Amino acid sequence: MGQQLHTGAGALGLLLCTGLTAAAFDCAKARLPIEKAICADPAAKASDDAMEAAFETLRPALAGPQRQAALDDQRAWLKQRNANCLQNKTPASCVADANGARTGVLTARPESGPGLERRPQPFFVRQAGSRDKVDVALQLYRFADPATPGERLLNTRADETVAKTDFKKEEPEDRDWSREESWSIAYASPAFLSVWATSYEYSGGAHGGAGGQGIHIDLRRGRIVSFADLFDAKAAAEIDRRCLKQIKAEKTERGVGDDEQPDLGKQVADVVRNLGSWSFKETAASVYFGQYALGSYAEGTYNCDLPMDVLNTLSKVPLPPR
Incomplete structure (x- = not known):
């Protein structure tokens, strides 16, 4: 998964270490290269503040274990963002783009369409890999207290994705096995929800396998569209x-x-x-x-x-x- 780097990125880095809410990062205290790049670029700083606010809004609304799962996922995402953007020719614009996409995930923002009557919440499942465990990173969507057949169907598909995930290797070995899946809301309206699931899996073979699948829900009738x-x-x-x-x-x-x-x-x-x-x-x-x-x-x-x-x-x- 992501490289081990300083989480950085100011207040959100502090938030992730302490589990407490925090004010926007004071750029006078910037010391890490990624922090300095963000603070030197108004667009990158604004995107970082917006992403931080989205996380601070989401996490208290999550129930039970999902609060820790969201924190774990955010920490891992920050490490990966920093690793990628520090290698980019324009780190600040890379950060701004990455933050914009992450804010979309945290707020369940559809990529197109008029939007849903109410949005689902991101649902995270993570497990660190080991000699006998698969490294798992799932970012799905579920509705809190689903009230309609369509909302319940989305939750069912998320639950099925978790259920079919192998968390243990077939037998212990040193190679890292991984299972990743990320959902994006490609289109959303009160009548129709189109989710695109991007996945990657490696289970010890010659190479891993990437994939994609669409989940298209008739929200009013609560059925998968064929x-x-x-x-x-x-x-x-x-x-x-x-x-x-x-x-x-x-x-x-x-x-x-x-x-x-x-x-x-x-x-x-x-x-x-x-x-x-x-x-x-x-x-x-x-x-x-x-x-x-x-x-x-x-x-x-x-x-x-x-x-x-x-x-x-x-x-x-x-x-x-x-």
């Missing part, structure tokens, strides 16, 4: 055509071609018809083709981008649902 709910066979064929064209062009650009893949069209169609491979935003959707979906591990992943105005000429219902 491809067939949105598109008929004619629309599916047109989406297949568009994605196949994009994939072929990308394969050519990467120098791998498609001459030896006579079933590429079917492979593309199989992924397209699984709405769990989709991510929705306000103006576009994207279909994710993960490792091995269309080629070897070394070939990597692919995406097919579909403008929402095009999808709305094909879909059974207006997209994205509002």
